[in-house]
Amino acid sequence: MKHNRVLLASALAVAATAPRGIVSGVRADGGNATQLVQQLQQAFAMFKDEHTRQLNEIKAGINDPLQAGKVEKINEEIANLQAAIDKTNTQIAAAQMGAVGGRQIKDKEYSDAFQAHMRRGDVQAALNKGVAEDGGYTSPVEWDRTVTDKLVIVSPMRALCSVQSVSGTGYEKLVNKRGTTSGWVGEEDARTETETSKLAKQGYSWGEIYANPSATQQMLDDSEIDIEQWLAGEVDVEFAYQEGKAFVSGDGTKKPRGLLTYAAGGSNLHPLGGIEVVASGAAGAITGDAILNLIYALPETFTGNAKFGMNRNTMLAIRKLKDSDGNYLWQPSLQAGQPSTLGGYAIADIPDMPGVAANALSIAFGDFKRAYKILDRVGVRVLRDPYTKKPYVMFYTTKRVGGGLENPECMKFMRIAAA
Numbered sequence: 001m002k003h004n005r006v007l008l009a010s011a012l013a014v015a016a017t018a019p020r021g022i023v024s025g026v027r028a029d030g031g032n033a034t035q036l037v038q039q040l041q042q043a044f045a046m047f048k049d050e051h052t053r054q055l056n057e058i059k060a061g062i063n064d065p066l067q068a069g070k071v072e073k074i075n076e077e078i079a080n081l082q083a084a085i086d087k088t089n090t091q092i093a094a095a096q097m098g099a100v101g102g103r104q105i106k107d108k109e110y111s112d113a114f115q116a117h118m119r120r121g122d123v124q125a126a127l128n129k130g131v132a133e134d135g136g137y138t139s140p141v142e143w144d145r146t147v148t149d150k151l152v153i154v155s156p157m158r159a160l161c162s163v164q165s166v167s168g169t170g171y172e173k174l175v176n177k178r179g180t181t182s183g184w185v186g187e188e189d190a191r192t193e194t195e196t197s198k199l200a201k202q203g204y205s206w207g208e209i210y211a212n213p214s215a216t217q218q219m220l221d222d223s224e225i226d227i228e229q230w231l232a233g234e235v236d237v238e239f240a241y242q243e244g245k246a247f248v249s250g251d252g253t254k255k256p257r258g259l260l261t262y263a264a265g266g267s268n269l270h271p272l273g274g275i276e277v278v279a280s281g282a283a284g285a286i287t288g289d290a291i292l293n294l295i296y297a298l299p300e301t302f303t304g305n306a307k308f309g310m311n312r313n314t315m316l317a318i319r320k321l322k323d324s325d326g327n328y329l330w331q332p333s334l335q336a337g338q339p340s341t342l343g344g345y346a347i348a349d350i351p352d353m354p355g356v357a358a359n360a361l362s363i364a365f366g367d368f369k370r371a372y373k374i375l376d377r378v379g380v381r382v383l384r385d386p387y388t389k390k391p392y393v394m395f396y397t398t399k400r401v402g403g404g405l406e407n408p409e410c411m412k413f414m415r416i417a418a419a
């Protein structure tokens with residue numbers, strides 16, 4: 001017990017600072033990631049012990065708030081460690097994509113244009129040296145030459161789903177609705193005509209994201225930071241943020257139609273129908289049996305590359321779930337570069353997914369690459385305009401992007417409902 005308490009204290013101490021202190025120093029080679037994985041496994045072992053003790057006390061009629069608080073605290077710290085590992089995995093993947101001789105970035109035009117210029121969504125405010133909030137902060141006599149960013153949580157949908165560049169003004173795909181029939185006959189029996197498969201078209205919703213920030217020419221000339229590069233980074237993050245939301249829940253009006261909008265029971269669905277929905281088994285919670293029902297609702301042919309998609313708060317809720325043999329369905333990462341798993345399948349943290357609330361579609365499970373397609377048209381356009389609004393230089397940045405469901409049979413949703 002003393003050894004367990006020491007391990008728990010160590011794991012919690014590391015977890016409390018992991019997102020801030022540890023991750024910032026993580027190397028691309030994953031040196032610290034291995035330590036994080038070990039600490040996560042230790043913390044999860046403590047979590048199982050304390051959660052089992054809590055369940056035993058509840059069965060005995062004891063409701064100890066201190067024990068419940070301890071379990072929740074460990075659960076939260078496990079989430080912090082897992083988030084640190086996920087961030088490290090992303091950094092490792094990014095380093096591998098940019099390494100010499102490594103894989104090339106899929107959308108090179110998209111990335112190059114952003115790095116070369118600038119971006120930011122729906123920003124109309126101009127930068128000038130006369131007003132601190134509009135840029136004056138960047139040109140004092142002496143100062144810390146860095147900018148502290150407000151956190152923006154960006155969706156991983158581009159990494160999860162298939163992405164295709166389109167050269168035309170639109171994109172459609174033929175869908176085979178099947179329907180061919182056959183029959184058994186004797187040697188001399190008549191061969192009547194059988195049914196023939198039917199085809200249908202699947203369209204995709206498009207939209208254009210734009211940003212139009214500006215700065216005075218003197219601001220660009222005199223600032224101690226590279227204003228154009230900073231604005232480019234801002235637009236990069238904002239575009240990714242807006243895209244991620246649209247790919248998950250966009251309504252299809254001037255933007256892509258999101259994955260969640262194809263749930264069975266909706267309107268204007270895919271020619272093959274909507275995505276099947278499985279109930280969570282409780283009005284405001286998720287049960288372990290419902291997770292297994294969701295896994296087995298997906299046809300076996302699509303399980304090879306299947307993943308769970310949910311936000312971090314939902315992960316907190318499912319970490320206590322067990323199967324009929326008392327085994328925890330959630331398992332921590334076993335090595336650096338690998339995600340945590342649920343029922344043996346990887347979990348993707350998608351911040352734009354709804355949390356655990358009545359009737360919410362809180363969990364997606366399936367082969368994301370075969371289920372949803374993201375479409376890019378010519379990449380990012382950047383127009384540097386020093387004429388329209390003198391003395392300001394405008395950076396008008398646009399990107400046309402589309403998205404839609406490829407195959408509803410590759411994905412299943414969980415709705416928070418008793419049945």
